[in-house]
Amino acid sequence: MTEMGEVVLELTDVVKTFPGVRALDGVQLEVRAGEVHCLLGQNGAGKSTLIKVLSGAHRPDEGRIQWLGEDFAPANPQAAMKAGIATIYQELDLVDDLSVAENAFLGHEPRRFGFIRRGHMARRTREILGGLGHGEIPPRRLVRSLPAAGKQVVSMARALSHDARLIIMDEPSAVLAHDEVGNLFRIIRELTGKGIAVIYISHRLEEIREIGDRVTVLKDGRTTAANLPARTTPTRDLVSRMTGRTIEYVFPEPSTKDRGEQLLRVEGLTRANEFADVSLTVHSGEIVGIAGLVGSGRSELLETIFGARQAESGTVRMGGRALRPGSVRAAVRAGLGMAPEERKSQALLLGEPIYRNITLATFTGYARGGFTNAGREVAEANRIADTLDLRPRDVRRPVRTLSGGNQQKVVVGRWLLGGTKLLLLDEPTRGVDVGARAELYQVIHDLAARGVGVLLVSSEVPEVLGLADRVLVMREGRVVREAPAGELDEDTVLDLVMAGSLQAEEVTL
Ligand SMILES: Nc1ncnc2c1ncn2[C@@H]1O[C@H](COP(=O)(O)OP(=O)(O)OP(=O)(O)O)[C@@H](O)[C@H]1O
Numbered sequence: 001m002t003e004m005g006e007v008v009l010e011l012t013d014v015v016k017t018f019p020g021v022r023a024l025d026g027v028q029l030e031v032r033a034g035e036v037h038c039l040l041g042q043n044g045a046g047k048s049t050l051i052k053v054l055s056g057a058h059r060p061d062e063g064r065i066q067w068l069g070e071d072f073a074p075a076n077p078q079a080a081m082k083a084g085i086a087t088i089y090q091e092l093d094l095v096d097d098l099s100v101a102e103n104a105f106l107g108h109e110p111r112r113f114g115f116i117r118r119g120h121m122a123r124r125t126r127e128i129l130g131g132l133g134h135g136e137i138p139p140r141r142l143v144r145s146l147p148a149a150g151k152q153v154v155s156m157a158r159a160l161s162h163d164a165r166l167i168i169m170d171e172p173s174a175v176l177a178h179d180e181v182g183n184l185f186r187i188i189r190e191l192t193g194k195g196i197a198v199i200y201i202s203h204r205l206e207e208i209r210e211i212g213d214r215v216t217v218l219k220d221g222r223t224t225a226a227n228l229p230a231r232t233t234p235t236r237d238l239v240s241r242m243t244g245r246t247i248e249y250v251f252p253e254p255s256t257k258d259r260g261e262q263l264l265r266v267e268g269l270t271r272a273n274e275f276a277d278v279s280l281t282v283h284s285g286e287i288v289g290i291a292g293l294v295g296s297g298r299s300e301l302l303e304t305i306f307g308a309r310q311a312e313s314g315t316v317r318m319g320g321r322a323l324r325p326g327s328v329r330a331a332v333r334a335g336l337g338m339a340p341e342e343r344k345s346q347a348l349l350l351g352e353p354i355y356r357n358i359t360l361a362t363f364t365g366y367a368r369g370g371f372t373n374a375g376r377e378v379a380e381a382n383r384i385a386d387t388l389d390l391r392p393r394d395v396r397r398p399v400r401t402l403s404g405g406n407q408q409k410v411v412v413g414r415w416l417l418g419g420t421k422l423l424l425l426d427e428p429t430r431g432v433d434v435g436a437r438a439e440l441y442q443v444i445h446d447l448a449a450r451g452v453g454v455l456l457v458s459s460e461v462p463e464v465l466g467l468a469d470r471v472l473v474m475r476e477g478r479v480v481r482e483a484p485a486g487e488l489d490e491d492t493v494l495d496l497v498m499a500g501s502l503q504a505e506e507v508t509l
């Protein structure tokens, strides 16, 4: 085994081009055994491309990669895995119709006499999941039926099912709730304690401070700073290396206007095992935030309001009129829009150009915003690409070729076309870099100023408190507190969302 602190991976002048884009333009990177090496950079800087080169998903055009002292050019992800490099991708690459155990051991199923040893595989999977603090996930369950955070855990189990010496994590925390991130960090510390190296990508500087040892910063496909100390490098320095400028991470001023007429009224909405007896209202021009852990029923609630799931009881009204339950079509006709949590599977037509994805009025894909003139369609999409600082700006590219954060901008951006009265936003800033995040906050405020009502779900409590006028806190499928954002602080909200801690004094509305 390698010595702690010994250099295991070294990249020199690595270049990777795609048609029209130099995604990596001379990258340097050095990773040591037992460290958490963080990669930082704006959306589109080249982070995911870099790790895909390391994991054998892309071949570099130029440059040198040395792994454990030898030249390294994995032909495919299996080869990289065999060499001891495991990757958890930003867009999860699980097979929905296979079980948890089958996904964990995909490509290297334990066999005897040519037959897959299913019992053994299930046992090993259960052990690994237990070690990850998720012994409750059944190894034989289909991955399709797991929530996003559960899929993330399976992805992690897959990485751990190999004897990896480097584990690469591309924004693993983006789908995790507050307590889950703590769990992830515990696992990372166990791994590095054994001398395993970790490359960690995140847009959240607090996380990098907490878990990171060293930081390498990428900008426009180049290393602009290498091996900075993760805890002590001033934020100002990190941000200016990323962007070439310094960005204030601020929320827009809360508006002082009176709220308009009531738009959305939800009463007694219930779905077994997801959420129960939820009542809420959203007025025109009002931003209502829902705070709660992943698994507290928040996303399911939004989807039910939008008609993508059918409630067992309760009603959803828009402008006083009850919506037909379980009908997205009815919801859209009544003026609802939704940016869902899982952008890849629910929100985007990956092979279609960016402008098509922007003008697509709903994620179910049956309406196209009524554009008949392709020129106008592109012009409108360009306007939105400008507002959101989409990179690259060319809206005729397939959306699949955008970086994760830029795909997220497309999912939210389509609702800026107009016509929507009430917008449901599920984790709108997931994977969006610090600069673009401030722009997105401004966009949400501008919508509200135009009279659009917004119902927003986020795992990041400061985001909910900073953006919303009014906040609902959910725990285990129930609303346990409702208050104007100004009356809550982060600690209070976290206490409320953490099961148990304040159970005795639960507030029922
Ligand atoms: N398959 C592809 N075809 C064409 N261009 C691509 C492809 N994959 C990535 N790119 C481009 O390469 C650049 C780097 O993208 P990458 O996904 O590596 O960014 P990132 O740093 O991971 O960003 P984010 O923080 O948003 O995830 C972007 O301009 C992106 O549009």
Ligand SMILES: [Mg+2]
Residues within 6 Å of the ligand: 047, 048, 049, 090, 170, 403, 404, 405
């Ligand atoms: Mg990425």
